[in-house]
Amino acid sequence: MDKCIYCGSNNIEKGISVGSGNFKTGLRHVNFLVPQVEWFYADLCKDCGSVRIYVKETNRNWD
Numbered sequence: 001m002d003k004c005i006y007c008g009s010n011n012i013e014k015g016i017s018v019g020s021g022n023f024k025t026g027l028r029h030v031n032f033l034v035p036q037v038e039w040f041y042a043d044l045c046k047d048c049g050s051v052r053i054y055v056k057e058t059n060r061n062w063d
């Protein structure tokens with residue numbers, strides 16, 4: 001996002017990798033017996049602190 005949807009600020013930190021470091025998360029799914037993890041990314045508004053979470057690859061079988 002270019003502007004915060006909550007407060008309208010454009011003081012945004014984009015593309016923070018939520019799935020690395022000491023806060024580890026992700027959606028696991030199985031593709032031909034190979035478990036994979038879809039990493040989450042976040043945009044953070046530095047003014048109000050709200051966060052938008054998204055993934056870069058949406059064309060997956062999320063079952």
Ligand SMILES: [Zn+2]
Binds near residue numbers: 008047048050
């Ligand atoms: Zn904001």
